[in-house]
Amino acid sequence: MTATIERGAATAPVTAPKKAPTRKKPGGFLRSSNGKKVVMAVTGAVMVLFLLGHMLGNLKIFLGRDSFNEYAHALRTLLEPIAPYRTLLTIVEIVLVASVVLHMWAAISLSRRAGKARPVKYVAKKSQANGYATHIMRWGGLTIALFVVWHLLDLTFGVVNPKGFDAAPADRMVAGFEPSRWWVTLIYFVAVVMVGLHLRHGIWSSFQTLGWANRDRNKVLRATAGLVSIVLVVGFLAPPLAITFGVVK
Numbered sequence: 001m002t003a004t005i006e007r008g009a010a011t012a013p014v015t016a017p018k019k020a021p022t023r024k025k026p027g028g029f030l031r032s033s034n035g036k037k038v039v040m041a042v043t044g045a046v047m048v049l050f051l052l053g054h055m056l057g058n059l060k061i062f063l064g065r066d067s068f069n070e071y072a073h074a075l076r077t078l079l080e081p082i083a084p085y086r087t088l089l090t091i092v093e094i095v096l097v098a099s100v101v102l103h104m105w106a107a108i109s110l111s112r113r114a115g116k117a118r119p120v121k122y123v124a125k126k127s128q129a130n131g132y133a134t135h136i137m138r139w140g141g142l143t144i145a146l147f148v149v150w151h152l153l154d155l156t157f158g159v160v161n162p163k164g165f166d167a168a169p170a171d172r173m174v175a176g177f178e179p180s181r182w183w184v185t186l187i188y189f190v191a192v193v194m195v196g197l198h199l200r201h202g203i204w205s206s207f208q209t210l211g212w213a214n215r216d217r218n219k220v221l222r223a224t225a226g227l228v229s230i231v232l233v234v235g236f237l238a239p240p241l242a243i244t245f246g247v248v249k
């Protein structure tokens with residue numbers, strides 16, 4: 001006699017696992033890619049505003065050394081006597097340092113995230129434009145950071161400036177870019193062009209992050225990013241070039 005063995009179903013019924021209730025982690029927005037892009041856009045805008053003000057202030061050298069010194073003095077005494085000496089400048093410095101740190105933190109973590117999302121490299125290289133933008137932002141950003149260190153040692157602290165710390169700001173500036181120091185002007189030239197390229201792409205990216213870009217507006221927005229960058233590059237380069245070529249003495 002043969003016995004029949006009852007077998008169960010070949011596949012067990014699958015019950016969908018219960019979803020744990022999603023609880024938003026604190027700081028969740030800042031952890032998201034969108035949040036980091038917003039951080040980059042906002043801190044970038046703060047730095048662009050600083051650069052516009054800084055560039056306009058530098059142009060005062062064309063009105064004479066006294067005019068430039070008065071402006072540098074005003075930066076330190078603007079809120080006196082209500083607030084102590086250098087209050088406004090200290091606030092600007094704190095906001096700038098915070099902006100630089102947050103901007104770099106968001107940039108590094110976004111680029112790490114992009115790297116993790118694609119552990120296997122593309123066989124074919126990404127489009128030329130994309131590769132160019134990544135390089136110019138990464139290496140350009142690093143060059144700008146190194147330049148700012150040199151720049152502070154030069155014109156703020158006078159460590160690498162022929163006139164040193166005790167000289168008047170205009171004397172430091174004119175001595176720093178005198179004709180024999182053409183190589184300093186060259187360093188500034190390269191750095192400022194890097195700033196321009198960085199800003200052109202950065203401003204355009206921030207327009208996209210803020211959701212302003214669309215087919216109708218893209219041309220205008222790209223042109224705006226280009227124009228702001230060109231104005232800053234020309235405005236920043238004018239004083240060092242004018243001093244090196246003997247127009248401002």
Ligand code: HEM
Pocket residue numbers: 054058072075089092093096144148151152155156169173188192195236237239240
């Ligand atoms: C290329 C032309 C530039 C010239 C002639 C110039 C000139 C100066 C001068 C004279 C100061 C000292 C101001 C003072 O102590 O009263 C200064 C400070 C500074 N500059 Fe520039 N600058 C230039 C470009 C730039 C660029 C492109 C950046 C940033 C990417 C920059 C960032 C700064 C910062 C962060 C300070 C310190 C501000 C502070 O102490 O609060 N500068 N610059």
